[in-house]
Amino acid sequence: MLVAAAVCPCPPLLVPEVAAGAAPELDAARDACLDALGVLAAARPDLLVVVGPGDEGEAGFYPAGARGSFRGVGVGLDVALGDGRDGAPGGRPLPQSLAVGAWLLGRTRWTGAPVEGLVVDTRSGARQCAAAGADLARRAERVALLVVGDGSACRTLKAPGYLDERAAAFDHGATEALGSADLDALAALDPGLARELKAAGRAPWQLLGGAARSAGLAGRLLYEDAPYGVGYTVAAWS
Template sequence: MSLVAAAVCPHPPLLVPDLAAGAASELDDLRAACRAAVAHLADALIDSLIVLGSDTTTVRRAAPFGGTLSPWGIDRPVGDPSGEPLPLSLLIGAYLMPGAGNFQSVAADAAPGECARLGLGLAGEAERVGLLVLGDGSACRTDKAPGFFDPRAEAFDATVAAALAGADAAALAALDPALAAELLVAGRAPWQVLAGAAEGEMRGELLYDSAPYGVAYFVATWAA
């Protein structure tokens, strides 16, 4: 039992074109990369697909899976909104992967060891496991970014980009949680869960690496 495929995507609400309104075209390249990453999962021979994103707690979500984009400006349902609302990361995962049947949140402040153990457990749930991993990079790349400019952000994001491109689980596992928190990195814990799930050698491809609006977004695929 092992991880055989993964897709890494960010989770800004603006991935939904209706939310972006007049600025929708600015993220067309990002949306196209996310579609390609999700197609990578759809084409893989997977027994179990798990959507993974950060939240305040580490919880395996129960069906029905979905919610609404009302908190971000439009009254649009995603998936099945009749159950407990998904956090933003998993809600965007449900938008990108309609019909997914397994949703797992990881606490944003989970320690690297806890993330590694969770990843190992997820990889052991089926013979061939796929992960859709949602997470943003630093939010401190420009003066207009949510966290304003921090000179450490670019180097941090470059480390993440290289690790995702090279399917370097060790580099992801070594990310500093304290620095990530200071840089408002939403993806640190989910990426470290991915690192824990990837026991064997994998091939990586980085499909997108940019920081529109001062927030770093990465799209990548991993395959065994």
């Protein structure tokens, strides 16, 4: 059963070494993420799963100890799910979203439950995501999720997806749903619109909604903003 969840964005810029001189601009987001992860630790789960978006080739489970890095963005920084001691040489490297999640856990010096990863194909439909979430919640008696994913990338003219007038409303609706643990509102997010707005977080968020269907969790919004024209939301469910 799902006992707690943390929702965080997953841009590589959350990592100060990647952001370099711009790092202070996301200090508030980093602090909110650490607060959300504190909720996971307090729940004392038997299993923690980091859930993030990815493409078809990245989708699926990643075992405890799986490794990733930020070398693709020019920084020689390596991360692992959990303490890294169980990582199998030659295993699939963590995609970007899970690497950011692993980095966040490393900042908290996570020593609790075993940590696994799950990448959700961004093309997955709402019902498929919800069903995957329900299955995930049954993996252990006490399951916690760190759900990473960004909102729209179309909030300003300089955003990665340029300006789309629909983006602010989409992000507002998603943020309201995540901040209040509104499962029906999460289920109603339009996958087609999310794809057009480059909101990769939609699929992981709908998986979270499916996992929480029988959990009775309450949500709390910790942060929302759109730096660099991309919607970032941090929330904690407990």
